[in-house]
Amino acid sequence: MAVPDVGTSGAPFAPERRDGLHPQLRGTAGTGDPQLSLRGVRVAVLNFREPLQSVAGGAEEYAWQVSRFLVGEGARVHFVTSREPGQRAAERRDGIELRRMGNRYLVYLLVPLWLLLRRRRFDLVVDSMNGVPFFAPLVVGRHTAVVSLVHHVHDRQFYAFFPRWLARIGCFVEGPVARLVYRNRTTITVSESSRDELRARLRWLAPIVIIPNGGPVVRPIADVPVEGEPAVVYVGRLVGHKRIDRVVDLAADLRETWPGLAVHVVGRGPELDRLRWRAEARGVTDRVRLHGYLGEPEKNAVLSAAVLNVTASEFEGWGLTVIEAAALGVPTVAYDVAGLRDSVNHGVTGWLVGEHDRLAETVERALKELSDPRRRAEVQDACRNWAREFTWGKTGASMADLIAAELAKSIPLPGAAE
Template sequence: MTTNVAGTRVAFVNWRDPWHPAAGGAERYAWGHARRLAARGARVTFVTSRAPGQRRRERVEDVEFVRLGGRFTVYPLVLLWTLTHRRSFDAVIDCQNGIPFFTPWALPRRVPVFCVVHHVHDAQFGLYLPGWLAGLGRFLEGPVSRVTYRRHAFVVVSPSTLKAVRGRLGWQGAVHLVPNGTPAPTVPPAARPAGGPRLVCVTRLVPHKRPGRLLDLAERLAERRPGVRLDIVGTGPEAAALAAETAGRGLGDVVTLHGHVSEDAKSALVARADLHLSTSQGEGWGLSVIEAAALGVPTIAYDVDGLRDAVLDGATGWLVDADDDPVAGLVETAERALKELADPARRREIAAACRSWAGGFDWSRTSDRMAALIVEAVRTEPAVRRPRSRSSRRRSLKTMER
């Protein structure tokens, strides 16, 4: 049954919108929910930062966009905007990208807030920020968030994130698992081009994704498997360094850096690949893994948070032991995977398992889950939403039936 959200006033607060140059999976998640709630009749506002050239206000698919500030100034500006519009919403989806927006500080107590956590950033702050600022980020993500959202609830996207918010953030309040939705493939499965193996990686080129390991893999496989090709799709601050290293290693004939491409072009590159790769040190989920699976393409990834949830080891891909020699383990796993895929029957079996697994994460189901949480919270008295007993919390942590 579809939950009725018609007329419900919902604000999504997210660091970026899906058209921001640095947008990623978190933006696709927020937009996926926002546009579907609006299609059901909810009055949705998406409050976010503003990239150069973007409009301050616009309406897209019945969602009202409000863009304020840049990378860091968006936080105080959104909080001020929320304060001035504090009685304009029935519920708020406060999306954490390292730190949340702390919207409960500016809202009436009656307004329920769902703090969406894709993954815990404590280990990543040090990769991007100086020591003192990284420490501040961990303080805001942990102790300050626990106090701020104590009357509200967290929404997580995977079992790994659920475990992390309990263990690493010390969150004892309500948690709801609402996984990413996956759109239907935009291109049909493609015939693999003749020649050597074809590998693909769809990723943002940022430090914690460790794109340099892709070059290590390509270099070693090229020695063993002439004709191997690796397509890297995505952009980010590491793009220039990766291009220089590709040229410096003489991998120009092996590795192609595509940068940002359209959704159709991305799907076409993935569909023709034998294997999809992820070298990230950890994810909230691994959206690109599921999108590849929807096209029948298995993934090799490290056995780390999020990716161990998205990849069914031995069925829809292969996991690399993160504690072993990271590059050697990646190469050995790729060799094993390619040998299995050389058997046509085994390839068909894996492709079918991939499509079946991805099919369990359709957007209609995950959107209805979010809508149900919002409606229940809006109808519930604030006192009832206080942290519940341990047995009650356990019941709320059950995953959505697939």
Template sequence: MNGLRLAIVNWRDPWHPAAGGAERYAWEVARRLALEGAGVRYVTSRARGQQRRDRVDGVDVVRLGGRFTVYPLVLLWTLLRRRSFDAVIDCQNGIPFFTPWVLPRRVPVFCVIHHVHDAQFGLYFPRWMAWVGRLLEGPVSRWAYRRHAFVCVSPSTLNAVRERLGWKGSAYVVPNGATVSKQGPGAVDVPRGDPDLVCVTRLVPHKRLSHLLDLAEHLRGRYPGLRLHVVGDGPEASWLAAQIEGRGLGEVVVAHGFVPEETKAALVARADLHLSTSQGEGWGLSVIEAAALGVATVAYDVDGLRDAVRDGATGWLVGPGEDLAGAVERALEERADPVRRREVAAACREWAGMFGWAGTAGRWARLITAAVATGSAASEDHRAHIVRRYGDDRPRVAEGPDRDLLLADRVGGRPPVLREATPLERLLGRTWAAADPPPEIEAEIEAAAGGAGTGAAGGAGV
């Protein structure tokens, strides 16, 4: 990355009052690529009181416009500097910035998609504006980025991009990392009593906070000492407070609002379960952060969350015909067994340990440098592969221009050996590290290896 000029455009920065996981993702990538020697400009909107120009962790931060005016202003800013960048990461938060319209064709653009917003536009905007949003997210985006590539943060987001947005071009997977404050073993070794539940979330409509309140009403009769901690802030905060009071849940549901990272980690670490009631996510960063503390999550079986939660191993997914209360009661019953409780906590920590921001940035660095070298973010082969070069004992997952460059580099005159990666391997960016992988993962790897052809390199399966 040394010397490469990179622009990362995102709706907000991590210090914006409404920042969430998408901002965390963009900023972690930006600052880590800057540490690798890239010249990075992070271009975003400006909240009241924020400086227009800043420099943080080696990244030049440029703030332009507000919630909607940031889009045309970023396009104008990029147009005036169109020859100043070697590559661009264009983050789509509902709609992207359409930077290919103003950049030279030779500049590779990666459009980052955390999750497909089609169903969510109607929750936030009038019908006509929701229609415009879906038009921009779908047909207009397909045309604008047709010579470039999408980057998704999870396999289910990739599937949604293909199925719901109709994207047929190049699309890769680069997941979130996780950073967690150090805490003790939490509730894992605490004798069982009435449950302590926690939900870390932004207070916005698509997180479906009413489901949490319904759950509290259902469980408080069975568990008189039940506590449900809601951690996070957002436009629904006043609604949540009014609902807690109106439903008489003041002794059960505790709305903490925004809290420092250490306080948040302490609340999660002591909980019996973490909950997510969202109707869909790109990934589920709070799920992985809870898992790192040994705390399993109960969530709906929806995009993103079905990737972040390994059902029955690191949490429980609310299945078809099942309600949230039923899944939570099922999870609490399993946790009543001390052996099962420790087993789930260990699986959670192992799973969370596979995701780190350094790994996320490393995958981005390989994609970007390869795209700059080949002159395009796109690739004719949209699959991910396990690639092992001659003399290399450490095969890895590669896709897009990164894989294309590896296949062209014949060490000792020999082509690399490869097979198509499984969805899990694509998510992790590597093969399963443990000597004895869980049965469902072992079966997935064996199925991929058994069906592997010679691949683009003409070699045998790994």
């Protein structure tokens, strides 16, 4: 499932395979080469957040599911991340050693320091770059493999949420600084458009491999009523750059043509109160349901009852909720931006909002199409078939194979100079 890219040499990137592998690389890794194994391999996964934190999203789910898969392959995994108030500094979950330290800013100082003090204890580090990387190559031992994980380019987000001077620093770190530090380290990203943006906007030098997001094979659905005919839904973090206010506005913008429409918002985050005020200001509190956080069965109940999943985000590496909705036969309306244009097949599993279109116009057009039962059944089938292409098993297997190959490259050959 990994998609190769062209590296700095101009030749297609392919993980190096060697004869006479280190004993810990023998066996089976994922679904690839039967000589490669991760049993006993020590892996550190550095990530900005972890899935149980209040504004965790798809990037956290990706890192955690990959970590779970690696544990299943016999690896010993430490997941190192930030710490929210009330959380324990250390715990073991799903076989993963979870270490939390620092707030959203201090984490970028404390995690590299933690790694520096344990620099010889790990065989490989997965360094997740959420705009700012952890600079693992600068603190680990020379024979410790490092792979960089980048979901999408953050440059425009820096300017959207920080003062201009701070945004410039963020862009400088994400671009020229990270480009040089990771130039010899394989980079993993989740979509073709994210790879293209890394090359075009950051002038990324390292080889890039695409390992898409996945999803669970079985999705439990609770038996709970969901209001609205039709019902549209947003699922995800309630944070500013997701622009959920535009989804709430659909209840007002479409009330004339779709008087029974209800907008359901599922998720948690700092925007919850502002969304409630937005619904009151637009006079649609009776048509907007702010569910907050829901467990998986309840979330799937709301999703599966909806006619459309709507996301108004303009910054995505992929859009994990797009596949979550598709697995339940629900198409998505999203903006035609990097990441989302990969996860939504326009006109097949959803609709993309063009540069000169309004979200409400595209949603209305989609609702009209889906009012035809035959067209709706066609779209639902296409969504389910599309979602079956993406499982966490496939994602984990691709990652395991890549990691095993990176380890093979990092182990010095007999007689090599130390």
